[in-house]
Amino acid sequence: MNLDYKSTADLLCKHDNFLILTHSHPDGDTLGSAFALARALRVLGKKAIVECSDRIPDSYAFMWEGMDIQEFEPEFILAVDIADSVLLGEDFEAAYSDKINLNIDHHASNKLKADYHLIEGDSAATAEMVYFIILELGVDVDPQIADCIFTGVSTDTGCFRYSNTTARTHKIAAALIEAGANSHEINQIFFETKTKVYAALERLALDGMRMYLDERLAVMVVTQEMYKESGATDSESDRISALPRQIEGVKAGATLRETKGGNFKVSLRTNGPVNAADLAAKFDGGGHAKAAGFRLEGPLENALDKLLKVLSKEL
Amino acid sequence: MNLDYKSTADLLCKHDNFLILTHSHPDGDTLGSAFALARALRVLGKKAIVECSDRIPDSYAFMWEGMDIQEFEPEFILAVDIADSVLLGEDFEAAYSDKINLNIDHHASNKLKADYHLIEGDSAATAEMVYFIILELGVDVDPQIADCIFTGVSTDTGCFRYSNTTARTHKIAAALIEAGANSHEINQIFFETKTKVYAALERLALDGMRMYLDERLAVMVVTQEMYKESGATDSESDRISALPRQIEGVKAGATLRETKGGNFKVSLRTNGPVNAADLAAKFDGGGHAKAAGFRLEGPLENALDKLLKVLSKEL
Numbered sequence: 001m002n003l004d005y006k007s008t009a010d011l012l013c014k015h016d017n018f019l020i021l022t023h024s025h026p027d028g029d030t031l032g033s034a035f036a037l038a039r040a041l042r043v044l045g046k047k048a049i050v051e052c053s054d055r056i057p058d059s060y061a062f063m064w065e066g067m068d069i070q071e072f073e074p075e076f077i078l079a080v081d082i083a084d085s086v087l088l089g090e091d092f093e094a095a096y097s098d099k100i101n102l103n104i105d106h107h108a109s110n111k112l113k114a115d116y117h118l119i120e121g122d123s124a125a126t127a128e129m130v131y132f133i134i135l136e137l138g139v140d141v142d143p144q145i146a147d148c149i150f151t152g153v154s155t156d157t158g159c160f161r162y163s164n165t166t167a168r169t170h171k172i173a174a175a176l177i178e179a180g181a182n183s184h185e186i187n188q189i190f191f192e193t194k195t196k197v198y199a200a201l202e203r204l205a206l207d208g209m210r211m212y213l214d215e216r217l218a219v220m221v222v223t224q225e226m227y228k229e230s231g232a233t234d235s236e237s238d239r240i241s242a243l244p245r246q247i248e249g250v251k252a253g254a255t256l257r258e259t260k261g262g263n264f265k266v267s268l269r270t271n272g273p274v275n276a277a278d279l280a281a282k283f284d285g286g287g288h289a290k291a292a293g294f295r296l297e298g299p300l301e302n303a304l305d306k307l308l309k310v311l312s313k314e315l
Numbered sequence: 316m317n318l319d320y321k322s323t324a325d326l327l328c329k330h331d332n333f334l335i336l337t338h339s340h341p342d343g344d345t346l347g348s349a350f351a352l353a354r355a356l357r358v359l360g361k362k363a364i365v366e367c368s369d370r371i372p373d374s375y376a377f378m379w380e381g382m383d384i385q386e387f388e389p390e391f392i393l394a395v396d397i398a399d400s401v402l403l404g405e406d407f408e409a410a411y412s413d414k415i416n417l418n419i420d421h422h423a424s425n426k427l428k429a430d431y432h433l434i435e436g437d438s439a440a441t442a443e444m445v446y447f448i449i450l451e452l453g454v455d456v457d458p459q460i461a462d463c464i465f466t467g468v469s470t471d472t473g474c475f476r477y478s479n480t481t482a483r484t485h486k487i488a489a490a491l492i493e494a495g496a497n498s499h500e501i502n503q504i505f506f507e508t509k510t511k512v513y514a515a516l517e518r519l520a521l522d523g524m525r526m527y528l529d530e531r532l533a534v535m536v537v538t539q540e541m542y543k544e545s546g547a548t549d550s551e552s553d554r555i556s557a558l559p560r561q562i563e564g565v566k567a568g569a570t571l572r573e574t575k576g577g578n579f580k581v582s583l584r585t586n587g588p589v590n591a592a593d594l595a596a597k598f599d600g601g602g603h604a605k606a607a608g609f610r611l612e613g614p615l616e617n618a619l620d621k622l623l624k625v626l627s628k629e630l
Contacts, residue, residue, distance in 0.1 A: 162502075163502075170486070170489035174482040174483075177481065184478040187480075188478075191476045246514075247511060249511075271503075
């Protein structure tokens with residue numbers, strides 16, 4: 001059943017003990033949405049916890065600062081920013097994929113099974129939607145909630161620079177800053193700080209950038225060797241995917257990150273009319289119009305062959 | 316005499332033939348402010364032209380698209396985003412530094428001589444101030460004016476990521492998008508596109524980044540040799556100055572760009588409590604709290620010596 005903001009808030013008000021699930025390999029939007037909701041539900045006197053199948057990076061620790069540990073039997077399960085059950089992560093998929101009550105997401109392609117759905121494909125971030133749910137709940141956006149939502153909105157829009165950013169996005173950002181969001185610190189953490197190891201990884205990857213299809217396709221590969229040489233880890237390397245698309249004239253930028261098993265996680269970013277989600281679907285992946293993802297089997301030359309074979313028809 | 320928005324608009328209404336000056340080595344804020352004002356004054360039936368002592372890069376051509384060439388004797392001279400007469404450029408300084416009627420700027424350190432001043436040091440961009448002047452003039456913000464102002468605001472805030480970005484900045488951005496600003500295209504041009512030659516320059520400069528003062532100071536040098544090797548020009552290299560400050564733990568990031576004469580233009584960006592304008596003042600430069608500039612005499616080792624000598628006391 002599809003809900004709107006008002007009926008979502010009404011539904012949440014009727015329940016008490018919430019488990020809020022984020023996607024695996026968590027990012028600012030899934031975490032910001034989850035912790036903002038958990039905090040708002042707690043303001044209403046309800047119990048709410050956030051769980052993720054993967055370890056949550058320390059850079060997000062401000063989101064749960066000051067939240068008590070609550071132990072209880074979950075009665076109502078929410079999924080936030082999870083487009084597909086496989087994104088729950090292996091263990092969580094087995095445990096929860098048939099038990100989700102409410103599915104809140106901004107991926108139009110969302111395939112999650114749930115009793116209730118609130119999906120808004122033109123929302124820049126799931127956190128934008130959570131902002132309106134919290135307003136409907138009648139909860140004041142305090143500085144902590146504002147920080148969580150601001151992080152989701154800012155990280156999913158590349159700090160307001162990607163084409164998913166709308167006038168609504170800027171209005172929400174203004175309201176969050178007025179509510180006390182530490183916008184400068186958050187932007188500093190997620191956009192203006194590179195660890196030395198990440199900067200080293202970026203240089204290695206940029207040095208090996210390859211151009212294909214008359215320079216319409218830029219491909220960057222991040223190998224396990226590069227992680228070793230730079231000292232960076234996979235979880236630090238998300239933002240590197242933004243780089244290939246930035247080269248002038250490039251229609252699609254693909255970043256292939258080698259897994260420990262020798263396969264590749266591919267992040268695809270596109271420019272202009274090229275639809276990244278449609279391209280990713282040809283590799284059984286998914287995502288948004290300008291940013292999507294999929295997997296390719298190694299070794300590298302096989303992965304590149306398959307990528308070029310499909311993309312040469314599409315670009 | 317210091318003005319507010321209302322009295323600035325009243326003053327403009329009393330005059331007819333405007334020359335609007337931008338600073339040399341022009342950026343999105345000085346140009347966006349100038350062309351937005353020129354367009355708004357023309358809507359009111361006045362004559363207005365924009366002049367710059369340097370060639371304006373083609374990436375800003377959308378700002379004057381569709382504007383007629385007007386020839387007339389200027390009666391009233393405005394300076395926008397020009398903190399000091401030296402920034403007019405050599406020829407313009409000789410011609411205009413004693414003739415400026417109205418000085419509109421967001422640099423608190425502004426030293427320009429003028430009959431009237433509208434200075435707002437906590438405005439993220441001069442274009443933010445121009446937005447309010449145009450509202451006071453009673454001119455509707457059309458899509459072209461919105462594009463000019465959006466460019467100024469977005470480029471001077473690093474696309475809403477620098478600490479000068481306020482709730483007001485986001486509200487203006489929302490209003491400009493609603494007025495028809497091509498925010499996606501503008502962000503794409505100024506933040507999401509690197510020419511191949513710029514990308515090559517960036518790699519060369521990053522490869523040579525040096526750390527000093529227990530890694531509190533990061534220094535990047537862009538030599539004439541690097542311009543040659545990459546094919547990039549000085550006017551394309553402005554954004555490179557953002558990179559040294561991004562390294563974790565760095566308090567100040569300095570980018571030294573070699574001039575054809577073998578001297579160095581230094582862009583200084585700082586983190587946390589370190590005030591860039593105060594540091595730049597020690598080298599007879601100026602700017603903002605987090606971003607400032609000054610010049611150092613070559614050769615490189617001399618410039619680095621002087622830089623380290625002063626900064627080692629300050630950082």
